[in-house]
Amino acid sequence: MADSLAPRDADGLADAVRWAVAGEHPLEVIAGGSKRDFGRPVQSAATLSLTAFDGIVDYQPSELVLTAKAATPLATIEAATAAERQMLAFEPADYAPLLGTDGEATLGGALACNLSGPRRIKAGAARDHFLGVHAVSGRGERFKAGGRVVKNVTGYDVCKLLSGSYGTLALMHEVTVKVLPAPERTRTVLVFGLEPVDAMEALGAALGSAHEVSGAAHMPAEVAACSAVSYVAGAGASVSAVRVEGFPASVEARCGALRELLGRFGALEELHSKNSATLWREIRDVRAFAEDNGPLWRLSVPPASGAAAAARIADAADARTLFDWGGGLVWLGVNGAEDAGEAAVRDAAAAVGGHATLVRADAPTRAARAVFQPQTAGLAALTERLKRAFDPAGVLNPGRMYAGV
Amino acid sequence: MPEPDAGVISQRQSLVAALRKLLPEYCVIDDERGLRPFECDGLSAYRSLPMVVVLPRDTREVSRVLALCHERGVKIVPRGAGTGLSGGALPLADGVTVGFGKLNRILEIDTANRCAIVQPGVANLAISTAASPYGFYYAPDPSSQLACSIGGNVAENSGGVHCLKYGLTTNNLLGVEMVLMDGEVLRLGGKQFDAEGYDLLGVVTGSEGLLGVVTEVTVRILPKPSTARALLLGFPDNASAGACVGEIIAAGIIPAGLEMMDKPAIHAAEAFCQAGYPLDVEAILICELDGPEVEVDELVALVGDLARKSGATTIRSSTSEEERERFWLGRKSAFGAAGRMAPDYYVMDGTIPRARLPEVLTRIGELSREYDLPVANVFHAGDGNLHPLIMYDSSIPGALQRTEEMGSEILKLCVEVGGVLTGEHGVGVEKRDLMGTMFTEDDLKQQQRIKCAFDPDQLLNPGKVFPTLHRCAELGQMHVHRGETAFPDLPRF
Ligand SMILES: Cc1cc2nc3c(=O)[nH]c(=O)nc-3n(C[C@H](O)[C@H](O)[C@H](O)COP(=O)(O)OP(=O)(O)OC[C@H]3O[C@@H](n4cnc5c(N)ncnc54)[C@H](O)[C@@H]3O)c2cc1C
Numbered sequence: 001m002a003d004s005l006a007p008r009d010a011d012g013l014a015d016a017v018r019w020a021v022a023g024e025h026p027l028e029v030i031a032g033g034s035k036r037d038f039g040r041p042v043q044s045a046a047t048l049s050l051t052a053f054d055g056i057v058d059y060q061p062s063e064l065v066l067t068a069k070a071a072t073p074l075a076t077i078e079a080a081t082a083a084e085r086q087m088l089a090f091e092p093a094d095y096a097p098l099l100g101t102d103g104e105a106t107l108g109g110a111l112a113c114n115l116s117g118p119r120r121i122k123a124g125a126a127r128d129h130f131l132g133v134h135a136v137s138g139r140g141e142r143f144k145a146g147g148r149v150v151k152n153v154t155g156y157d158v159c160k161l162l163s164g165s166y167g168t169l170a171l172m173h174e175v176t177v178k179v180l181p182a183p184e185r186t187r188t189v190l191v192f193g194l195e196p197v198d199a200m201e202a203l204g205a206a207l208g209s210a211h212e213v214s215g216a217a218h219m220p221a222e223v224a225a226c227s228a229v230s231y232v233a234g235a236g237a238s239v240s241a242v243r244v245e246g247f248p249a250s251v252e253a254r255c256g257a258l259r260e261l262l263g264r265f266g267a268l269e270e271l272h273s274k275n276s277a278t279l280w281r282e283i284r285d286v287r288a289f290a291e292d293n294g295p296l297w298r299l300s301v302p303p304a305s306g307a308a309a310a311a312r313i314a315d316a317a318d319a320r321t322l323f324d325w326g327g328g329l330v331w332l333g334v335n336g337a338e339d340a341g342e343a344a345v346r347d348a349a350a351a352v353g354g355h356a357t358l359v360r361a362d363a364p365t366r367a368a369r370a371v372f373q374p375q376t377a378g379l380a381a382l383t384e385r386l387k388r389a390f391d392p393a394g395v396l397n398p399g400r401m402y403a404g405v
Numbered sequence: 406m407p408e409p410d411a412g413v414i415s416q417r418q419s420l421v422a423a424l425r426k427l428l429p430e431y432c433v434i435d436d437e438r439g440l441r442p443f444e445c446d447g448l449s450a451y452r453s454l455p456m457v458v459v460l461p462r463d464t465r466e467v468s469r470v471l472a473l474c475h476e477r478g479v480k481i482v483p484r485g486a487g488t489g490l491s492g493g494a495l496p497l498a499d500g501v502t503v504g505f506g507k508l509n510r511i512l513e514i515d516t517a518n519r520c521a522i523v524q525p526g527v528a529n530l531a532i533s534t535a536a537s538p539y540g541f542y543y544a545p546d547p548s549s550q551l552a553c554s555i556g557g558n559v560a561e562n563s564g565g566v567h568c569l570k571y572g573l574t575t576n577n578l579l580g581v582e583m584v585l586m587d588g589e590v591l592r593l594g595g596k597q598f599d600a601e602g603y604d605l606l607g608v609v610t611g612s613e614g615l616l617g618v619v620t621e622v623t624v625r626i627l628p629k630p631s632t633a634r635a636l637l638l639g640f641p642d643n644a645s646a647g648a649c650v651g652e653i654i655a656a657g658i659i660p661a662g663l664e665m666m667d668k669p670a671i672h673a674a675e676a677f678c679q680a681g682y683p684l685d686v687e688a689i690l691i692c693e694l695d696g697p698e699v700e701v702d703e704l705v706a707l708v709g710d711l712a713r714k715s716g717a718t719t720i721r722s723s724t725s726e727e728e729r730e731r732f733w734l735g736r737k738s739a740f741g742a743a744g745r746m747a748p749d750y751y752v753m754d755g756t757i758p759r760a761r762l763p764e765v766l767t768r769i770g771e772l773s774r775e776y777d778l779p780v781a782n783v784f785h786a787g788d789g790n791l792h793p794l795i796m797y798d799s800s801i802p803g804a805l806q807r808t809e810e811m812g813s814e815i816l817k818l819c820v821e822v823g824g825v826l827t828g829e830h831g832v833g834v835e836k837r838d839l840m841g842t843m844f845t846e847d848d849l850k851q852q853q854r855i856k857c858a859f860d861p862d863q864l865l866n867p868g869k870v871f872p873t874l875h876r877c878a879e880l881g882q883m884h885v886h887r888g889e890t891a892f893p894d895l896p897r898f
Contacts, residue, residue, distance in 0.1 A: 006896050016895055021885055052896075062651045063758050063789070085657060120598060127604055128576045139883050143851040144844070149756040151788040151828040153562045153611045154836075154843055155870065156852050157575065160607025164600065181657035204517055208540075210631045212696060247657075250700030257697075302596035304517035328598050355601040373601040378591050382858065383602055389854035392883050401602065 003046035010134065010142055013171050016048055018140035020395040029167040029397050031071035033103030034096040035113060039166055039400040040371050041363045050108065053173045056080055058148075065131060065148055067176040070108030077107050087182040090126045091117025091280075097290040099360055108172050114164035117284035118215040118243070121207065121325050123180070127163035132176035135162065138169070138391025148176045161386070167397040168405060169390040183245035187255040188215070188271040188279060191262050193237040196220070196307035196323065202265040203326040204304060206242045209261060211254040215243030216326040217283045223322050226288040229275045240265075243280060283324055289333050295340035295361040296333050301354030303328035309348040316344035342369050349373070372401050406453070406834065406868040409499040413479055417456055420479060420501075424459055427469045432507065434458040443502050446487040446494040447549075448835055450751075450805055455482065455496030462507045464582060464590060464620040471618065472588025474501055480864045481586065483614040485526065485557030488549045490752055491833025493560065493613045493869055503618060505556050511535045514626070518596045520579055522623045525556025529563075532624060541626040544571035547829075548737055556619045562611030564829040566662040566693075566736070569787035571627070573829070575610040582621035583609060586860045596623060608855060613831050614866040616859040630695035633661065634705050635732045638712045639686035639719030643667060644763040646688035649715035650786045651759065653692065656711060658704055662693040663787035664736050667766060670743075670781035670794070671735070677742035680735030683719040690786060691732050739783045740794065747779070747796030751808050755819030756828035759789045768818055769793055776811040790828035791819070817842050832870045840872050849873070854880050 003025065007013045020027050028044035030036055031051065053069035056076065060066075061084040068077060074092055081087050092110035096103055116125040123129075132146035145158035162169055191202055199218040206213045217240070224232050224239040232239050242262065244254045259268055271279060282288065289296055301309050306327025313319050313332055319341065322331040334341030340361050349356045355373035358366065375383060380402070387394070387405045399405070417435075424433045434440055435457050445452040456479075461467045474481055480500035487494055496502050505526035513522040516539045521532055529550040532543040546565035547553055553563070559581060564573045571577070580594030593606040600606050609616050640646040646665055653660065666674065668687050675682045682689055690712070694704045705722045712720050723729035735742070743750040757765050766782060773780040779796045793815055797808040816826050816836065820843050826836050840849060849871060856863065857877035867874065 004897055008896055012896060019895055021883070060758070060760070062654055062760065064654065065758075114599065114604065116599075124572060124576050125599060127607055128572065137851060141847050141851070143848045145848065145852070147756075147825040147843075149758060149789050149824050149828075151564060151568070151573070151756050151785070151790045152825045153829055153831055154826045155832065155840065155849075156608055156616075156855055157562070157611050158608070158852065158855070160575070160604045160610070161855070163607070164602075164604045169603075181654070181659065184657065208516060208519060208628055210540075210628045210697070246696075247700055247703060249703055250697050253697050253699045300597040300599045300601075302515075302518045303598075304515075325598055353595050354597040357601075375602060376591075378585075378589050379593075379602065379605075382585075382591065382605065385858035385861075386603060386605075386855065388881070389858045390851070392881065393885070 004049065005046055006049045006052060008052045010136065010173050013136040013173060014140045014142055017136055017138060017171065017395060020046065021140060021393045026395050026398045029171060031109050032073060032106040034094065034101050034105040035099060035109055036101060036103060037099050038095065038113065038359060041367050042397050042400050050171065050173065057174060061086055064150060064179050065176055066179050067148060067174065068107055070172045070175050071106045074105045074107055074110060081179050082182065085182050086179045088129065088177065089119060089123035089180040090129050091119040091284055092126060093117050093284045095285065098286050100293060107177070108175055111163050111175060112165060112167050112172065118217060118280050118324055121216060122212065122214040127160050129178040130159040130163050130175065131178055133159050133162060133172050134174040135170040135172045138393060138396045146176065150178055166400050168387060168400055169396065171396065185248045185251040186243060186245045186273045186276040187251050188276040189242045189255060189258045189262060190231060190269040190271065191240040191265050192235050192267045192269070194240050194266055196310060198265060199238065199240040199323070200304060200307045200327040202240055202262055203242065205261055206258055207326045211244060211258055213242055214245045215241065215280055217241045218323040220321055222320060223288040227279060227282055229271065229279045231269050231271060231275065232279060241279060243276060283322070286322065286331050288322060289331065292333065293360070294333055294335055295365065296331065296359050297341065297345050297356050298359045299330040299332065299345065299349055299354060299356045301328060301330060301349065301352050305352035306330050309352045309354070312348040312351060313341065313344045317341045340365050340369055406497065407874065409497065413499040414456060416477070420477065421457055423473055424457065424470065427473065428459060428461060428466055432460045432462065443484065443496055443504065446489040446492060448490055448492040448833065451492045451495050451834060453496050453498055455502040456499055458502045458504055460504045460507045464584065467503065467584050467618055467620050468588045468590050470503060471584055471586055475587045475862070475864060478864065480867055482866050483560070483618050485554030486528070486552050488553040489557060489561060489831065489833065490754070491827070491831040491835040493831050493833040495834055497868065505554060508620065514539060515596065516541065519626055520596050520623055521626050522621065523555055525619050525622060526554050529553050529555055529558055536626045540629055542629050543577070543624055543626055545574050545577055548740065555622050555624070559610055559619050559622055560612065560614045561829065561831045564790070566664055566785065569663055569785070570659050570661045575607060577625045578606060578610060578622065579625055580623040581606060581609065581619050583617035583619050585617050586862065586865045594623065613833060613870055615856055615870060616865070632698045632701045633693060633695040633729060634701050635691055635693040635723045635729045636705060636708055637719065637721045637732045638690040638692065638717045639683040640688045640717050642687045643766045645716040646690055647759065647762040649690060649712050649717065652711040652715055653708055656707065658708065660692050660787060661695040662691065664691045665689070665784040665786035666736060666739065667782040669779060670739055670783050673742040673746050673781050674735030674739055677745050678734050678738050680731055682735050686718060691736055736783065743781055743794040743796060748798045748800065751795040751797065751812055753793040753795065753812050753815050754790070754827050754830040755816050755824055756790045757819050757822050757824035759786065761822040765791065765818060765822060769815055772811055772814055776807055778808060778811055789824065813839060834869055837870060838872050850875065850880055857881065
């Protein structure tokens, strides 16, 4: 029976890591566990739970900063910020339904995986909102980096390095993030019946306009059909969606201007705040892919090449697609392919410039395939050196991203 | 600075000869007259002639120069336009300064992907100029934007008055090409939004030239906003100006820019450029709003109301581009204005939680009297980034030292109230020895281990940022007590 550690404070975390180093017990690090099956399976001797690190430490709405223990559920953060009419602008996703887990997404988990929602195109990624951290390294040493103010260049931006490191570098136990005012009103302009190539052009036109678009997605017909929003599900065609948010008069004006801009692409419809919220939550959480459990890829590509990348894969494998970030984020559910579609996906990413991550697959597939984009020799060597700089004994989530890291 | 290595200096001639095999004659500078312009950056109190300056013309030349220096154990100092204010580009007497003046081309404006690819020596403003015909611009706008290079911006993670709404350099970068000290060329990011693997781009940004030499930069460009208007607000005291900033943000408004100037700064600016600032107030705020016209008009009215409720005695809103630019004129020339008030001035750059502003300004006023040195304060009020300008006369013996002492006191005060040593100008040599006020030895060692992963021989820009240099081998050691059955009370579940 694998050991399960649940330190109660930062010194306890440091002790746990030193224990792991001394006894050569690699640790699987978990907080809410909602993304436990994201990444390569970790070969661990023990589980280290961060669940004791729960609670908001300090929230100063007027300073636009919030400090919380790392395993604070996102739901707690969202309730607190909503009460002050603020939000985490990077729109962190909840992948629990997608990954078929019943864990609860936490703030630290969202940062560790650098997961950002549709507003990424306007407000930035999780990493852009991550201001400060207290952590324990794989050496069992406590350290901090960053600060509790929005603007800070004192020392290296270690927060950036930790975001997207999937718990392989350090155990974050307290984090400070930037918060922003929540929009008063939201409108979504829908364009019906576009092929992906035309849809990318329409989304590009919206994003290239001065209308401060905060969401730009395209759902092919079979994906749109899964929506809980009747205008989208009932379209019987593909749906492209463009979101604007902000002060009411401004939103109405921009929505009107966008309708004018997009009218030449196809038939239009407009969603108000409630339906918009539902639709963009579905897109954020990739809900259309939650019902099946086949391999699911996430491609990050130059936005104008999203359709081209998807088309290349569709030629080689049976795939379902959802485009977000104006085409810069392509979700691909691959059916029936021997290699989970890896060859076709990697080939497409390489062709357009970008990379792909296998977000969902069964454990044997995730062990056998490269889950994260294979790196060039130079990047792989630097990645390994950084891993050793934080975790020389390799006790924190070893192998979760790359074998040997 | 680290003691220059006499052995390296004695090999200078042979190094120059070897460099001239890699680069044409005119790209390798070794005569004193040629070296002189490189002896300092914007922190001109610190000067040192570099051993050699090279001006490579492409990535391959950068890579070969670094590989050669690496092989010979020679230090490298990257240098952009030399406008840095913390001594980041301060040369080393036993080091080669690599300048990017010849890497100054805009390679691509890609409107479909809303990005631009440029060489590191391109001036910040030149990107916006090149993108302008397509209706786009590059958002981060340091006051030095006419001169400073994008490579320097990446190295310092520079900000500007529009960073409140649009983010710092780091939030507007998509990718870089970078050369490691051993000459290896790496690409981080690209035209896509997210990095693969560890966010190396994120940690390289703001690393002050210590991790790698940036040879190409991909930035996001944004569509130009359709309208911009500014308000000029005058307040009877610093506290009410500070409170007004809080009210604006509490109303859910993130202005494009929100700047504050205190009385000495207002008077200095007004004397310098006659921007039309009110002289009977203790503080002014300049608040810029941009976006669709309806929004801008609505928010201009709203901010005006909030200012009135906060006690503003002057409320003016721009009704033309010309007027908006005049509101900014005084703020933008604040450094120059300080330069007019005294023979020398010293720019500080701490960040504080905004709510602590009145108290911090009071304490800075006390320090000013104690040290008998006038201070004018300009403040990126929206994000708490304070720039006290200390005026002094370097021809008076000891004046520089007293100024620096007072500057240190101000930065320590910033840390004490929950802020940080530097918001945008970087640590460099200037604030290096203050790092211990913010970080523990373990914090700094962990950062230095990052340095070691990129540059194990510590040849790239050494002597900057970190107060103590540790050897990488020493930093890598870990004392493990194997086989111990200690830790009996680790909590289990
Ligand atoms: C009048 C004035 C106003 C200013 N206003 C602002 C402001 O509003 N906001 C702000 O943030 N800053 C401001 N600054 C500071 C300065 O302009 C910025 O720090 C700027 O980014 C420096 O760019 P540079 O090209 O001059 O770099 P340099 O001063 O030449 O170098 C700065 C650092 O970058 C490194 N470096 C340069 N190029 C490269 C490269 N290609 N690869 C790796 N490392 C490199 C150097 O080693 C050094 O450590 C101002 C300075 C002045 C003089």
